[in-house]
Amino acid sequence: MATETTNESGIIRGGQFIVKETNPQDVFTPEDFSEEQIMMKESVTEFVDKEVVPHKERFEKKDYALTEEVMRKAGEMGFLGVAVPEEYDGLGMGFVSTMLVCDYISGATGSIATAFGAHTGIGTMPITLYGTEEQKKKYVPKLATGEWFGAYCLTEPGAGSDANSGKTKAELTEDGKHYKINGQKMWISNAGFCNVFVVFARLEDDKNITGFIVENDPSNGITLGEEEHKLGIHSSSTRQVFFNDCLVPVENMLAGRGEGFKIAMNALNVGRIKLAAACLDAQRRVISLATQYANEREQFKTPIAKFGAIRKKLADMATSAYVGESASYRAAKDIENRIHIRQEQGDEFATAELKGVEEFAIECSILKVAVSEDIQNCSDEGIQIYGGMGFSADAPMEAAWRDARISRIYEGTNEINRMLAVGMLVKKAMKGHVNLLEPAMAVANELTSIPSFDVPDFSEPLSEEMDMIKKLKKVFLMVAGSAVQKFGTELEQHQQLLIAASDILIEIYMAESAILRTQKNIARSSEEAQKEQIAMSQLYLYHAVKIIQNRAEEGIASFAEGDEQRMMLMGLKRFTKYTNLPNIVALRNTIADKVTDSNAYPF
Ligand SMILES: Cc1cc2nc3c(=O)[nH]c(=O)nc-3n(C[C@H](O)[C@H](O)[C@H](O)COP(=O)(O)OP(=O)(O)OC[C@H]3O[C@@H](n4cnc5c(N)ncnc54)[C@H](O)[C@@H]3O)c2cc1C
Numbered sequence: 001m002a003t004e005t006t007n008e009s010g011i012i013r014g015g016q017f018i019v020k021e022t023n024p025q026d027v028f029t030p031e032d033f034s035e036e037q038i039m040m041k042e043s044v045t046e047f048v049d050k051e052v053v054p055h056k057e058r059f060e061k062k063d064y065a066l067t068e069e070v071m072r073k074a075g076e077m078g079f080l081g082v083a084v085p086e087e088y089d090g091l092g093m094g095f096v097s098t099m100l101v102c103d104y105i106s107g108a109t110g111s112i113a114t115a116f117g118a119h120t121g122i123g124t125m126p127i128t129l130y131g132t133e134e135q136k137k138k139y140v141p142k143l144a145t146g147e148w149f150g151a152y153c154l155t156e157p158g159a160g161s162d163a164n165s166g167k168t169k170a171e172l173t174e175d176g177k178h179y180k181i182n183g184q185k186m187w188i189s190n191a192g193f194c195n196v197f198v199v200f201a202r203l204e205d206d207k208n209i210t211g212f213i214v215e216n217d218p219s220n221g222i223t224l225g226e227e228e229h230k231l232g233i234h235s236s237s238t239r240q241v242f243f244n245d246c247l248v249p250v251e252n253m254l255a256g257r258g259e260g261f262k263i264a265m266n267a268l269n270v271g272r273i274k275l276a277a278a279c280l281d282a283q284r285r286v287i288s289l290a291t292q293y294a295n296e297r298e299q300f301k302t303p304i305a306k307f308g309a310i311r312k313k314l315a316d317m318a319t320s321a322y323v324g325e326s327a328s329y330r331a332a333k334d335i336e337n338r339i340h341i342r343q344e345q346g347d348e349f350a351t352a353e354l355k356g357v358e359e360f361a362i363e364c365s366i367l368k369v370a371v372s373e374d375i376q377n378c379s380d381e382g383i384q385i386y387g388g389m390g391f392s393a394d395a396p397m398e399a400a401w402r403d404a405r406i407s408r409i410y411e412g413t414n415e416i417n418r419m420l421a422v423g424m425l426v427k428k429a430m431k432g433h434v435n436l437l438e439p440a441m442a443v444a445n446e447l448t449s450i451p452s453f454d455v456p457d458f459s460e461p462l463s464e465e466m467d468m469i470k471k472l473k474k475v476f477l478m479v480a481g482s483a484v485q486k487f488g489t490e491l492e493q494h495q496q497l498l499i500a501a502s503d504i505l506i507e508i509y510m511a512e513s514a515i516l517r518t519q520k521n522i523a524r525s526s527e528e529a530q531k532e533q534i535a536m537s538q539l540y541l542y543h544a545v546k547i548i549q550n551r552a553e554e555g556i557a558s559f560a561e562g563d564e565q566r567m568m569l570m571g572l573k574r575f576t577k578y579t580n581l582p583n584i585v586a587l588r589n590t591i592a593d594k595v596t597d598s599n600a601y602p603f
Helices: 035-051 053-060 064-076 095-105 110-130 133-145 260-278 280-296 308-344 349-359 361-391 396-408 414-431 437-448 463-493 495-524 531-559 562-575 584-598
Strands: 150-153 169-172 178-189 196-203 210-215 222-224 238-249
Touching: 035 053, 035 064, 035 095, 053 064, 053 396, 064 110, 064 133, 095 110, 095 260, 095 280, 095 308, 095 349, 110 133, 110 150, 110 178, 110 196, 110 210, 110 260, 110 349, 110 396, 150 178, 178 196, 178 210, 196 238, 196 260, 210 238, 210 260, 260 280, 260 308, 260 349, 260 361, 280 308, 280 361, 280 396, 280 584, 308 349, 308 361, 308 495, 308 531, 308 584, 349 361, 361 396, 361 414, 361 495, 414 463, 414 495, 437 463, 437 562, 463 495, 463 531, 463 562, 495 531, 531 562, 531 584
Parallel strands: 150 196, 169 196
Antiparallel strands: 169 178, 178 238, 196 210, 222 238
């Protein structure tokens, strides 16, 4: 397969992983955290263990004031300002550190995860990144320190996934000093206690919406609906917000007229990768609790942790958390590197950050989908391990499961993000940013050539797995390449096919990230020291291969018939074939031993 080289600066481009081999030394892993990052992680964890965990019951009882109180304390600790430059009273930390704080602050309850994400992400970031100097000076320091809280008003009753279709209107007043905003927003996180909204509204019949910074002043035509009754995240404030002749000074327009959709989409890119981070510690905590329960709970005079059925679950749960961490921090560092390069080339912070994240928008969507579904599965199995107690609101799994559910819906639903991931990749290929065409043609040629019968040397640890990843990339190129050829720009009408291709893309990125992390760590420790990590990388890949086989088959059958179909299915068989099928049960046992011996998620 022809492989793509890195771009001019030697730094990988977003989406390029699908055609490029990555050297394990070039990926960032959680084991690469600096002293400062480890200290930050410990300090955030300590904060959550002290301020959130002991009050979990209150969080389930819709104690909105408690959320506000914890958020204010998080502000005092500096956690709300990690992504804000120092000149606006933030800590100005790098992208990886901002991911890390989001990861560890979010693990104990989805209420804080959502309040934190809405405030620091979509509430503050649009002003930090798109605001004028005056706007930034006026609002960002207050938001970075938690003196003020922010919220983001994009969604409307009639405008959800179709975010640019909102009906909220902004109209310039006769004296030219204000915009008058009228409209209704819904599902607004933090609405109940925020001081400032980022609001999107349309001027006249503009094609695109425009962003505004609107202070929450009830005397200025702003009213709130009642708190929504939600399945989960019970202490996250979610309300409708009504704007009735709300006057906003003209200087509070964010970026230019009609720039709102761009702001909204770019804010979502960051929001998506941070949402993946926000689902990681939730998984670690669920796994640790489920392990402790399984070690203590006895049935048939045996701790249930000794039963194969339970060990399988613990192994799969730990594996998904390990893989999610691997992929999230890999992408975070790629983004951070990209931001640095842009800054070195003269971009100011805001442009560098926006462009850096935008470059990896495909990975952001992949992570949002993958990790939000992992926490859902993980908490579901957590309930199962707890048995009847899992179903009880007095045990922690019930809330974890309900809280996990929202992550598949907000920041763009998982359906939208699945389609975006492939759609953006195809667009990048068309722009020449990622060379998909040549590798796809090489795969097409390979399908008609005689396969090699050489037995490869797989003596190096994870070398067969890396070889499998290369082959899985061919599956993606075969399916997506043929689909693009068949349908051209009509491809977006074939959503089931897009989703199948997206699942293949997602599985490849996740599996490859785990293998690369483990390979990097084997090189700096030993195969023995990474025994369980090797097992997790292999186990995940095995599942990924099965998913990919299934989705590719679905995709191929949807557009190819007769000889063409037979040829592609044969290719699929060749590209998903193991030389040495791993012993999956033994892998799970290796992982489960480590998890149960540690009585917690140990990686
Ligand atoms: C608790 C909570 C907090 C939220 N916080 C905020 C916030 O702070 N600020 C804010 O602005 N919004 C917020 N939202 C709104 C959230 O972003 C939207 O709910 C989400 O974008 C989906 O929009 P929708 O609910 O209108 O669903 P819809 O867009 O109506 O989607 C319904 C279903 O149809 C699917 N669908 C829609 N369009 C397509 C398509 N083109 N192709 C295929 N499938 C499609 C979706 O994937 C979904 O499964 C929040 C929502 C919740 C529930």
